[in-house]
Every structure is written in C-alpha cells, then in structure tokens.
Amino acid sequence: MQIVAGVLVIAVVVAVAAWLVIREAGRIAKEPPPADHPLLQFDNVLASPHTAGVTREARMNMGKIAAEQILDALDGKRPPRIVNPEVWPAYAKRFEQTFGFTPEG
Numbered sequence: 791m792q793i794v795a796g797v798l799v800i801a802v803v804v805a806v807a808a809w810l811v812i813r814e815a816g817r818i819a820k821e822p823p824p825a826d827h828p829l830l831q832f833d834n835v836l837a838s839p840h841t842a843g844v845t846r847e848a849r850m851n852m853g854k855i856a857a858e859q860i861l862d863a864l865d866g867k868r869p870p871r872i873v874n875p876e877v878w879p880a881y882a883k884r885f886e887q888t889f890g891f892t893p894e895g
Contacts, residue, residue, distance in 0.1 A: 868895025 823830060823837070830837055859869040866885065872878060878895070886892045 863893075866891060866893040868893060 829835060863869050866889070868878065882893050
C-alpha cells in the first residue's frame with residue numbers, strides 16, 4: 791500500500807465526521823452519510839464501509855488463527871488471546887477431569 795503525499799488517513803477523522811453527522815441530524819447517524827454530506831465533497835476524502843479492510847487474506851488469516859487456538863486448547867496449551875481470562879481456572883479444572891492432565895498456563 792502506498793500513501794500519497796498530502797493524504798492523511800486517521801481514524802479520528804472518521805470519528806469526528808460521524809460526530810458531526812449525529813450533531814447535525816440531532817440523532818444517531820445512519821451509514822452511509824448522504825451523498826451531499828460536506829465531508830464527502832472533498833476530492834481527497836475516500837469514504838469506505840467499515841469492512842473495507844476485510845480482505846480475503848484477512849479472513850483466511852482469522853480462520854487460521856482461530857483453528858490454531860482451538861488446536862492449542864485441545865493440546866492443553868493456554869490460548870494467547872483469551873477474551874475472558876477469569877474463566878481459565880474453571881476451564882483448566884474441567885480439562886484435567888476430561889483429559890487426565892492439567893493444561894499449561
């Protein structure tokens with residue numbers, strides 16, 4: 791990916807634009823903004839849906855990571871990205887009761 795000189799890509803710009811739409815409308819904004827929205831009139835603004843970064847490669851990678859974590863968990867390894875780590879002790883106890891050995895971590 792090449793960034794062209796003079797182009798600024800910052801998530802804050804999108805957040806500010808969304809806030810302006812909400813403020814102007816007096817309610818929660820719907821996506822996409824109307825075609826005549828002031829932000830969309832600039833020739834150096836690229837508006838894209840939130841899923842613009844979800845490429846085929848990214849989805850394949852997410853599936854691969856999920857599969858690796860499932861296999862690691864079944865092998866008795868603690869997954870690296872647990873969303874609710876407070877349940878690990880209960881999981882480890884059930885794992886030991888089921889498989890006969892204590893998982894790592």
